[in-house]
Amino acid sequence: MANGMLLAGQTLITESGDRVTVAELFGSGGQGEVYRVRTPYGDRAVKWYYPQLADARQRQILEGLIHHNWNDDRFLWPQTVVMDPDATYPGFGYLMDVRPQRYHDLPALFRRDASVAATTLRTLVAAALHTVEAYFTLHSKGIAYRDINWGNIFFDPATGDVLVCDNDNAVVEGEAAAVAGTMDFMAPELVRGDKGARPGIQTDLHSLAVLLFLLLMNHHPLDGAQALQIRCMDEAAKRRMYGTHPLFIYDPADPANRPVPGEHPTVIATWGALPKILRDLFVKTFTQGLGTPSARVRESQWRDALSRVLDAITVCVSCGRQNMTQPEGPAPDCWKCGTTVQLPPKLEVVTGRGALRTRRGIRLDPKARVYAHHLVDDPERHDFTAVVGEMTEHPQQRGRFGLTNRTTRDWTVRRDDGTVQEVGPGRTVALRPGLLLEFGGGTEAEVHA
Amino acid sequence: MTIILDVPGGSMASRPAHFIWMLDCSGSMGVNGKIGELNFAIREAIPEMQQAAQSNPAASLLVRAISFASGASWHIQEPTPVDRFTWDDVHTYGATDMGAAFRMAAAALQTPPMPQRALPPVLALVSDGQPTDDWRSGLRAIDDTPWGKRAVRVAVAIGDDADKSMLKEFLGNPELEPLLAKNPRQLAAAIRWMSTAVVKEASAPKIEDATPANVSPVVPLTKDETDIW
Numbered sequence: 001m002a003n004g005m006l007l008a009g010q011t012l013i014t015e016s017g018d019r020v021t022v023a024e025l026f027g028s029g030g031q032g033e034v035y036r037v038r039t040p041y042g043d044r045a046v047k048w049y050y051p052q053l054a055d056a057r058q059r060q061i062l063e064g065l066i067h068h069n070w071n072d073d074r075f076l077w078p079q080t081v082v083m084d085p086d087a088t089y090p091g092f093g094y095l096m097d098v099r100p101q102r103y104h105d106l107p108a109l110f111r112r113d114a115s116v117a118a119t120t121l122r123t124l125v126a127a128a129l130h131t132v133e134a135y136f137t138l139h140s141k142g143i144a145y146r147d148i149n150w151g152n153i154f155f156d157p158a159t160g161d162v163l164v165c166d167n168d169n170a171v172v173e174g175e176a177a178a179v180a181g182t183m184d185f186m187a188p189e190l191v192r193g194d195k196g197a198r199p200g201i202q203t204d205l206h207s208l209a210v211l212l213f214l215l216l217m218n219h220h221p222l223d224g225a226q227a228l229q230i231r232c233m234d235e236a237a238k239r240r241m242y243g244t245h246p247l248f249i250y251d252p253a254d255p256a257n258r259p260v261p262g263e264h265p266t267v268i269a270t271w272g273a274l275p276k277i278l279r280d281l282f283v284k285t286f287t288q289g290l291g292t293p294s295a296r297v298r299e300s301q302w303r304d305a306l307s308r309v310l311d312a313i314t315v316c317v318s319c320g321r322q323n324m325t326q327p328e329g330p331a332p333d334c335w336k337c338g339t340t341v342q343l344p345p346k347l348e349v350v351t352g353r354g355a356l357r358t359r360r361g362i363r364l365d366p367k368a369r370v371y372a373h374h375l376v377d378d379p380e381r382h383d384f385t386a387v388v389g390e391m392t393e394h395p396q397q398r399g400r401f402g403l404t405n406r407t408t409r410d411w412t413v414r415r416d417d418g419t420v421q422e423v424g425p426g427r428t429v430a431l432r433p434g435l436l437l438e439f440g441g442g443t444e445a446e447v448h449a
Numbered sequence: 450m451t452i453i454l455d456v457p458g459g460s461m462a463s464r465p466a467h468f469i470w471m472l473d474c475s476g477s478m479g480v481n482g483k484i485g486e487l488n489f490a491i492r493e494a495i496p497e498m499q500q501a502a503q504s505n506p507a508a509s510l511l512v513r514a515i516s517f518a519s520g521a522s523w524h525i526q527e528p529t530p531v532d533r534f535t536w537d538d539v540h541t542y543g544a545t546d547m548g549a550a551f552r553m554a555a556a557a558l559q560t561p562p563m564p565q566r567a568l569p570p571v572l573a574l575v576s577d578g579q580p581t582d583d584w585r586s587g588l589r590a591i592d593d594t595p596w597g598k599r600a601v602r603v604a605v606a607i608g609d610d611a612d613k614s615m616l617k618e619f620l621g622n623p624e625l626e627p628l629l630a631k632n633p634r635q636l637a638a639a640i641r642w643m644s645t646a647v648v649k650e651a652s653a654p655k656i657e658d659a660t661p662a663n664v665s666p667v668v669p670l671t672k673d674e675t676d677i678w
Contacts, residue, residue, distance in 0.1 A: 007639065028497070030649070078585045086619070105504070105519075107503060107504050110460065110506035110507075112454050112459060112460040113452070117452055117454065119454050119455070120456065121455070147655075149653075168548075182653055182655050182656075183656060184507075184653055185657065190656075191656075214461075217458070218459075218460070218461050219458075219461060219462065228566065231566055231567070232564060232566075232567060232568070232595070232599045233464055233567070233568050233569070234568075235569075238654065263461060265459065266460065266461065267459050267462075268459040270458035271607075272457070273457040309632070311577060335457040336457075380552070424674040
């Protein structure tokens, strides 16, 4: 039973003339309802707008998005407009793929729900990185998302893969759309309704930073001691907190909105475990960036920092928990057991042929991997299925680790005594400090203690 | 179910969001099975209400219900976490003492029993007739409480006999209208909207582009609704 605006069994028609049959209601949101539908090419989803919102402007936005014909597996992109062939149901909707079950909503993560128990720090940071890259791709095409919030990104707790949904508010920068955003995520100038302030890529960057803070800190970046003074968190209070008087809870110059021990234990714990490289970006975007949109941290900055933090995640030998560590920085105390984390040797990978070379440091803990994106200068995206090498234990000698070649090409190893050896596909090289590895194409790596 | 993940920090800090049903159980609600339709609609909406509540981890939705007829009484007195919320049928028992229900809600909206900090409460009123007691003083009692004053209010008028101007006064915002439910399908849609969209709007307001402030929520039309009535 559909139990919404559309009835189960009802037929809709796509622009290309395909007939689709309504099966069941998935859920309802602010703009419409989402149904599972049967199509000649398998099950799909239809978002059907509430009649009041199914207007010419929304139709135009939708046509524009469909025209982009975007085939990117990180987005549930509108594929075609659907209508009721008999016109007894006014309005329209659009067809998209069904969200695969491995993707979970972020609120489940924020509630620490059992359904996302597979989440680790590695997959959490990977999810943040994928989120950044997804919006980077969208923005680089000149498209603003305009309603980035915790309801339209889904993630796979086991891998950190993300899926961006509800793309029907995305518009080419400068065009109008129905929604200005969800208050908690909106840039202050939009919350205040400043003259000339328009939702766009620059305001998306604020929403993205809020989302990243929620992901990594499990707390809102502006919700500190001052919010505790507010009894009723109504729209007027939120307008003040997010619009007229926003103050970052860790603003180094103004401690008035610091988290309060006993009231905000989660963010005190998560901020304590966050490496400086990410703290600095949050501080920049939530201090300077609050009032100056052009000072907001850009996706490429988030991407580089998150990627480096991901490479520097280290398992605590005493309790087995993953810890974020500051790349090039000192060993932190484990967030779980308090023991100082023992930093394993680091593989420093250098890419690029010209004078400007990119350096990346990968901590060689027993589960470390080298990925294809490590071997290129400016990777388009991080694909964690493209494994180039991985740490493995010697089959006979326990505790002895080396890097196994998972490519189809030979690597070249140079020792500091001058000897040179080839490491063929499937072979493993023990990693001694000072060892130099040539991956080919100008990419090389050195092991540092 | 909340668990310990292998990442730093516990679950997100949240504020309570109180939701109070105020339901007309006057004799006329027994005519043509309206009370049955209402019980059915509320029960049907519970899973979606739970889903809506889950979509905002910064809010903890607590639900209770007042019935009014000859006098008013707590049908569900304990503010119940929505994931444990179940519905026992309400039954008709006389007149339409809405003022008594308002006074009961007003008492619940004092601090205490309300906590020091919360999200705006939601007051959801359903009625099919004219109040039979002094509802105005009851409404003033709600308005006199700090939480009542800030409450998000929604109302459904069942059928043509409901006092729509009175319901409009309850809403306290000239831009808002009570929802009209003339058949079971419309009632179900209205109850579902109150249980979902209103809950979301109260805890995480969305803003439309053209109107930066005071967005009135969107009411879904049902398919058999015509423009003429």
